Amino acid sequence: MDNIIRFDLLKEAIMRKASPVTTNGRPAEDFGKYVFNREKMQRYLSSYTYKVLTDSIDKGLPLNRDIADGVATGMKQWAMDMGATHYTHWFQPLTGGTAEKHDAFIEYDGMGGVIEEFSGKLLIQQEPDASSFPNGGIRNTFEARGYSAWDPSSPAFVVGDTLCIPTVFISYTGEALDYKTPLLKAISALDKAAVDVCKYFYDDVNKVISYLGWEQEYFLTDKSLWAARPDLVMTGRTLMGHESAKNQQLEDHYFGSIPSRVLAFMTELENEALKLGIPVKTRHNEVAPNQYELAPIYEETNLANDHNLLIMSLMKKVARRHDFKVLLHEKPFKGINGSGKHNNWSIGTDTGINLLSPGKTPMENLRFVTFLVNVLMAVYKHNSLLKASISSATNAHRLGANEAPPAIISSFLGKQVSEALDHLESADTDDVIKFDGKAGLKLGVAHIPEILLDNTDRNRTSPFAFTGNRFEFRAVGSSDNCAEAMLTLDTAVAYQLREFKKDVDALIADGLVKEKAIVSVVKRYISECKPIRFDGNGYSEEWKKEAARRGLDCETSVPVIFDSYISPESIKIFGECNVLSLTELQSRCEVKWEMYSKKIQIESRVLGDLAMNHIVPVASRYQSILLDNVTKIKEIFSDEEAADMVAQDKTIIKDICEHISVITKDVKDMIEARKKANRIDSEREKAIAYHDNIITLMEEIRYHIDKLELIVDDRMWTLPKYRELLFIR
Numbered sequence: 124m125d126n127i128i129r130f131d132l133l134k135e136a137i138m139r140k141a142s143p144v145t146t147n148g149r150p151a152e153d154f155g156k157y158v159f160n161r162e163k164m165q166r167y168l169s170s171y172t173y174k175v176l177t178d179s180i181d182k183g184l185p186l187n188r189d190i191a192d193g194v195a196t197g198m199k200q201w202a203m204d205m206g207a208t209h210y211t212h213w214f215q216p217l218t219g220g221t222a223e224k225h226d227a228f229i230e231y232d233g234m235g236g237v238i239e240e241f242s243g244k245l246l247i248q249q250e251p252d253a254s255s256f257p258n259g260g261i262r263n264t265f266e267a268r269g270y271s272a273w274d275p276s277s278p279a280f281v282v283g284d285t286l287c288i289p290t291v292f293i294s295y296t297g298e299a300l301d302y303k304t305p306l307l308k309a310i311s312a313l314d315k316a317a318v319d320v321c322k323y324f325y326d327d328v329n330k331v332i333s334y335l336g337w338e339q340e341y342f343l344t345d346k347s348l349w350a351a352r353p354d355l356v357m358t359g360r361t362l363m364g365h366e367s368a369k370n371q372q373l374e375d376h377y378f379g380s381i382p383s384r385v386l387a388f389m390t391e392l393e394n395e396a397l398k399l400g401i402p403v404k405t406r407h408n409e410v411a412p413n414q415y416e417l418a419p420i421y422e423e424t425n426l427a428n429d430h431n432l433l434i435m436s437l438m439k440k441v442a443r444r445h446d447f448k449v450l451l452h453e454k455p456f457k458g459i460n461g462s463g464k465h466n467n468w469s470i471g472t473d474t475g476i477n478l479l480s481p482g483k484t485p486m487e488n489l490r491f492v493t494f495l496v497n498v499l500m501a502v503y504k505h506n507s508l509l510k511a512s513i514s515s516a517t518n519a520h521r522l523g524a525n526e527a528p529p530a531i532i533s534s535f536l537g538k539q540v541s542e543a544l545d546h547l548e549s550a551d552t553d554d555v556i557k558f559d560g561k562a563g564l565k566l567g568v569a570h571i572p573e574i575l576l577d578n579t580d581r582n583r584t585s586p587f588a589f590t591g592n593r594f595e596f597r598a599v600g601s602s603d604n605c606a607e608a609m610l611t612l613d614t615a616v617a618y619q620l621r622e623f624k625k626d627v628d629a630l631i632a633d634g635l636v637k638e639k640a641i642v643s644v645v646k647r648y649i650s651e652c653k654p655i656r657f658d659g660n661g662y663s664e665e666w667k668k669e670a671a672r673r674g675l676d677c678e679t680s681v682p683v684i685f686d687s688y689i690s691p692e693s694i695k696i697f698g699e700c701n702v703l704s705l706t707e708l709q710s711r712c713e714v715k716w717e718m719y720s721k722k723i724q725i726e727s728r729v730l731g732d733l734a735m736n737h738i739v740p741v742a743s744r745y746q747s748i749l750l751d752n753v754t755k756i757k758e759i760f761s762d763e764e765a766a767d768m769v770a771q772d773k774t775i776i777k778d779i780c781e782h783i784s785v786i787t788k789d790v791k792d793m794i795e796a797r798k799k800a801n802r803i804d805s806e807r808e809k810a811i812a813y814h815d816n817i818i819t820l821m822e823e824i825r826y827h828i829d830k831l832e833l834i835v836d837d838r839m840w841t842l843p844k845y846r847e848l849l850f851i852r
């Protein structure tokens with residue numbers, strides 16, 4: 124009976140898809156409705172299977188294969204009860220986004236019918252034909268096999284009629300082809316390294332967890348207008364378009380109320396998200412017109428990242444139902460703010476201590492300073508790598524522009540914390556540490572208030588700001604998979620904490636008491652990592668010069684920035700922390716360079732096409748109207764009378780002529796530059812050629828198109844303008 128297809132449920136699922144669920148206003152009740160969480164596990168699994176599974180999840184142990192069948196059966200039953208007819212391994216290829224391949228639960232039953240089948244084997248591992256995912260040369264085409272393998276630490280969920288099983292994606296030879304694999308490894312490396320350092324302060328800490336609370340920025344635009352902009356459709360951003368007379372100068376959008384049409388979208392999105400167990404909490408307008416933000420309550424990094432990917436695809440689906448298009452591109456519109464993803468990051472123990480939060484006792488404050496300073500050291504030493512982790516063809520438009528963090532990584536600490544560190548640096552170790560008989564340890568660290576939250580002045584220009592009990596990595600792109608930035612940060616901090624332990628242990632071995640050893644290493648680190656600390660205006664020109672003087676990475680060419688992945692330092696930290704091997708790093712770079720070139724190539728083609736078959740024809744048609752006009756004026760008026768009128772028209776005609784001729788020439792040059800770049804074999808060199816030789820031409824073409832937009836008769840202009848795209852009514 125169990126194995127017979129439940130047509131009643133199938134029908135229900137179809138019905139559900141046809142009529143989207145509306146809000147019932149009681150989010151708590153529906154929270155996690157579509158998630159195979161512990162409560163569902165308990166209901167659908169035998170008590171033995173439940174115990175083994177949850178144990179292995181909690182302790183991070185590999186799952187005993189013997190129980191996989193039991194888990195699969197329970198999971199399938201639950202999914203079918205939720206209306207699922209299909210299942211998929213859900214993974215995160217290097218293209219960005221997520222990938223899935225749906226299979227129905229059915230199998231032949233050997234008697235001419237079908238039964239529903241979902242075994243432990245299918246749950247644990249699959250072999251998606253993965254030859255078309257980017258792999259940077261790890262898999263040759265004849266060895267196209269890749270495996271997806273279940274990640275039990277992120278719960279399965281049902282979307283529509285499909286059971287989605289979060290998985291890692293690796294090659295036949297075991298290299299990671301995705302973001303999740305190295306992220307899990309980095310989280311585990313950080314756990315180990317941080318637990319070891321925690322032992323200086325606490326006896327009972329067995330696990331350190333890295334947390335992520337992302338804030339997702341995005342634009343909404345009307346779907347029909349979007350459809351009339353081939354550049355938006357094909358590249359996700361406008362490749363042309365003159366600034367609208369009104370955009371964000373009044374800052375009225377940020378404080379304004381949310382338009383009702385948008386609110387309806389948000390409400391439905393939130394309801395759907397809550398059902399998928401995503402604890403969405405905050406929504407508001409952003410600075411630019413049509414720009415919004417959504418943020419959940421923070422979660423363990425791996426889960427938070429899955430949830431971010433899920434929300435990005437959910438947004439797109441829900442938007443469709445409201446005749447909107449979601450733009451996740453970092454810079455869809457020139458001249459107004461772009462979108463980022465602020466990654467709020469912290470580390471906490473299994474005993475409930477936030478390691479980046481000051482405590483009540485001197486020893487707890489020493490622990491706070493220890494972890495804070497180690498994070499700063501990690502960010503200082505690996506600032507170029509961290510920049511590489513957030514760099515892409517699309518994010519490049521945002522970074523360094525006047526509203527986002529600059530393309531230089533630095534860290535803002537706020538006045539109080541900065542002063543505490545400065546004080547500690549200049550104090551004498553013996554003054555800092557005093558053993559005071561009965562009172563125990565006294566720490567001469569300047570008073571660190573327990574709650575710094577909201578006391579930290581908000582420096583919006585800092586790419587890596589300390590905000591009271593966490594760091595906020597603000598340079599991450601809005602369309603990015605957060606994993607790339609998080610796995611890099613976790614690895615850098617893990618490696619740094621290992622170094623710290625070595626340094627402290629060496630001093631202890633020399634006979635120093637533990638506390639003094641810690642203080643003395645911390646003091647040294649404070650001096651060493653000073654160049655990364657910057658509390659001033661990150662947008663200013665002076666900062667660029669100052670940062671260069673300090674030896675921070677100021678490179679702005681994205682393909683060159685990627686080199687940091689394979690610098691000796693990066694190879695060392697990724698290798699020693701067992702996160703990514705040299706082969707994996709090299710292949711990732713290849714993929715990054717390839718994606719970079721392809722993105723610019725597509726943009727450049729779209730721009731060229733639009734320029735030549737939309738813009739130039741429209742502009743010449745308008746020009747010929749003006750020419751007609753001139754002839755007619757001359758026919759009717761005397762030379763003297765006509766002079767002024769003709770002169771006016773002539774100026775415009777000449778302007779149009781000039782713009783058209785530059786555009787035409789640049790498009791030709793751009794095609795030639797692309798041809799030349801495409802002939803280059805090395806992906807790195809090709810990406811550099813695209814960066815150096817094509818982007819400037821694109822910018823110049825855009826400049827002239829935008830000028831024409833201001834001249835040509837509005838009724839003739841075929842593309843929706845910024846003023847239409849940017850204001851939802």
Ligand code: ADP
Pocket residue numbers: 334335336337338405418419420421467468469470477592593
């Ligand atoms: P902001 O004022 O920076 O825009 P928001 O409230 O929009 O702040 O978002 C802050 C994000 O930081 C939320 O996702 C929140 O859950 C998360 N967050 C808060 N505390 C921590 C923490 N200790 N570790 C990680 N993330 C945190």
Ligand code: MG
Pocket residue numbers: 338465595
């Ligand atoms: Mg924030």
